[in-house]
Amino acid sequence: MSPEPTTPTRYASPAQGGASIHNIGYRHYDGPRLGRAYARRSLFSQSLRGAYGLGRSAKSKVLPMLLFAVMCLPAAIMVAVTVFTKAGSLPVGYTRYAVYLQAVIGLYLASQAPQSVSRDLRFKTVPLYFSRPIERGDYVASKFAAMASALFLLTAAPLLVLYVGALLAKLDFLDQTKGFAQGLVCVALLSLLFAGIGLVISALTPRRGFGVAAVIAVLTIPYGAVSAVQNIAFVQGNESAVGWLGLFSPITLIDGVQSTFLGGTSSFPNGLAPTTGAGFVYLLVTLLVIAGSYVLLMRRYRKAGL
Amino acid sequence: MSTTTPTAPPASGAATKAALFHPTVARLTHRALLGRRRAMILFALPALLVIIAVAVRTLTGADDTTAGAILGTFALGTMVPLIGVIAGTGAIGPEIDDGSVVYLLAKPVPRPTIIITKLLVAIGVTVAFSAIPILLAGFLLNGNSQQIAVGYAVAAAIASIAYSALFLLFGTITRHAVVFGLVYALVWESLFGNLVPGARTLSIQQWALALGQKAAAEGAISSDVQLPLAVGLLVALTAGATWYASRRLKALTLAGEE
Numbered sequence: 001m002s003p004e005p006t007t008p009t010r011y012a013s014p015a016q017g018g019a020s021i022h023n024i025g026y027r028h029y030d031g032p033r034l035g036r037a038y039a040r041r042s043l044f045s046q047s048l049r050g051a052y053g054l055g056r057s058a059k060s061k062v063l064p065m066l067l068f069a070v071m072c073l074p075a076a077i078m079v080a081v082t083v084f085t086k087a088g089s090l091p092v093g094y095t096r097y098a099v100y101l102q103a104v105i106g107l108y109l110a111s112q113a114p115q116s117v118s119r120d121l122r123f124k125t126v127p128l129y130f131s132r133p134i135e136r137g138d139y140v141a142s143k144f145a146a147m148a149s150a151l152f153l154l155t156a157a158p159l160l161v162l163y164v165g166a167l168l169a170k171l172d173f174l175d176q177t178k179g180f181a182q183g184l185v186c187v188a189l190l191s192l193l194f195a196g197i198g199l200v201i202s203a204l205t206p207r208r209g210f211g212v213a214a215v216i217a218v219l220t221i222p223y224g225a226v227s228a229v230q231n232i233a234f235v236q237g238n239e240s241a242v243g244w245l246g247l248f249s250p251i252t253l254i255d256g257v258q259s260t261f262l263g264g265t266s267s268f269p270n271g272l273a274p275t276t277g278a279g280f281v282y283l284l285v286t287l288l289v290i291a292g293s294y295v296l297l298m299r300r301y302r303k304a305g306l
Numbered sequence: 307m308s309t310t311t312p313t314a315p316p317a318s319g320a321a322t323k324a325a326l327f328h329p330t331v332a333r334l335t336h337r338a339l340l341g342r343r344r345a346m347i348l349f350a351l352p353a354l355l356v357i358i359a360v361a362v363r364t365l366t367g368a369d370d371t372t373a374g375a376i377l378g379t380f381a382l383g384t385m386v387p388l389i390g391v392i393a394g395t396g397a398i399g400p401e402i403d404d405g406s407v408v409y410l411l412a413k414p415v416p417r418p419t420i421i422i423t424k425l426l427v428a429i430g431v432t433v434a435f436s437a438i439p440i441l442l443a444g445f446l447l448n449g450n451s452q453q454i455a456v457g458y459a460v461a462a463a464i465a466s467i468a469y470s471a472l473f474l475l476f477g478t479i480t481r482h483a484v485v486f487g488l489v490y491a492l493v494w495e496s497l498f499g500n501l502v503p504g505a506r507t508l509s510i511q512q513w514a515l516a517l518g519q520k521a522a523a524e525g526a527i528s529s530d531v532q533l534p535l536a537v538g539l540l541v542a543l544t545a546g547a548t549w550y551a552s553r554r555l556k557a558l559t560l561a562g563e564e
Contacts, residue, residue, distance in 0.1 A: 103493055103497055155536065210396075210400075213391060213484050216488050228358070
């Protein structure tokens with residue numbers, strides 16, 4: 001690893017007196033110093049690779065790769081169905097695909113966000129990062145960007161499968177390209193939102209298992225509550241309440257944005273979409289939550305320990 | 307490790323031999339489950355259920371189908387499995403994870419006793435945080451009309467036992483017990499249970515509903531599994547999972563990886 005010679009060379013002979021100084025071969029480092037930007041890039045790429053288990057043990061590759069495959073499989077099946085039945089359009093819109101597979105995205109985030117930040121806290125390696133030429137903001141930004149990119153890969157890959165499949169099935173090029181672009185915007189928003197939520201929660205605990213449970217609870221419990229109350233509001237005929245209730249859980253937030261601005265249909269009861277005004281509130285809340293989770297992470301790392 | 311150690315003090319020798327419940331292990335497990343931030347989720351979930359129940363009651367008034375929908379989908383479908391995962395894996399997982407379980411295993415307590423004690427504590431916590439709030443929410447939603455509150459509370463209590471046993475077993479098998487528990491609860495029971503009818507036969511939720519059906523009025527709760535089959539599967543799962551968890555604990559190796 002280091003270029004030092006293994007056998008120490010002696011300059012002073014011990015025969016002269018009792019004391020002697022040994023040169024054990026320490027050298028100055030005079031190679032290039034790669035600096036802050038390099039450290040930031042390395043942290044980003046290591047975190048991104050780690051989110052798919054690359055550079056970690058074989059056991060930790062199983063779950064992310066499995067979830068990635070589960071995420072892409074329905075897209076491949078849909079493409080196959082579209083090609084064989086010669087249907088005029090894909091069975092599921094690009095923007096809605098991620099909303100359908102939210103359980104898989106949630107599990108991926110719950111399994112990978114804690115491994116990205118909790119273990120640094122638990123093994124007390126955070127101070128080691130800050131002994132390098134990076135600042136608090138660099139650490140937070142790298143981890144945030146890496147988690148969001150990992151989620152974006154997870155959610156955009158099936159859309160790419162759908163898009164390529166749709167073009168191979170000779171569906172309308174312009175239509176499909178527009179849908180694909182809208183889908184990418186939708187999953188980019190979703191990735192940022194989920195990454196922020198997942199990292200804030202996992203940065204609060206050094207225990208991986210607890211982080212996993214807490215992330216999944218924050219994602220599914222509000223969703224369960226919101227859809228139960230939405231259904232009741234719908235049965236009672238209170239359709240405007242259905243639109244507003246979606247503000248209270250992460251995935252329905254994305255669902256509202258995509259059904260208002262990105263031309264999708266929502267998964268709310270009866271496919272109700274929020275009104276355009278409500279849609280702006282959805283977008284605003286989404287951006288606020290993303291910004292808020294970044295600020296919370298910055299505050300969290302003001303102190304390196306817990 | 308053996309219970310027949312001659313050096314054991316004569317007074318406690320007889321007690322440790324037959325006891326399946328060890329109060330010190332129980333106290334430690336209880337503290338581990340409720341002393342940390344875990345307790346936050348455990349308290350937040352039932353609180354949310356009760357708040358929703360109050361909100362729905364004030365907005366729509368008492369209605370049996372509404373009450374059934376909330377208790378069936380949100381409470382029994384989402385809340386009970388989550389609490390089961392947290393309590394079941396939390397009873398043993400963190401100890402194995404940070405290696406402190408060796409101090410417990412080094413004590414002259416039979417390993418089945420450790421498992422059964424931890425299971426009883428996990429069941430107690432799960433029942434306390436799921437069945438009791440469900441009963442309360444049921445009374446708030448429709449005043450226990452058609453025995454819906456009692457039916458769902460019974461189902462939640464039964465499901466708590468099976469979930470605790472299953473997730474405790476997961477905790478002894480793998481370090482990713484929480485993830486696997488969630489995969490079972492969310493992907494298998496919710497996703498596949500909704501899409502593939504056959505998957506419902508192998509779902510703790512449906513077995514518990516079969517018992518809840520008996521407790522509630524005719525037609526208030528429906529289950530896809532017949533009662534005798536459900537009881538048989540529940541007993542088999544709980545006993546099997548507990549037995550295998552004690553086997554796993556007997557042959558536990560503390561791996562250093564991750």
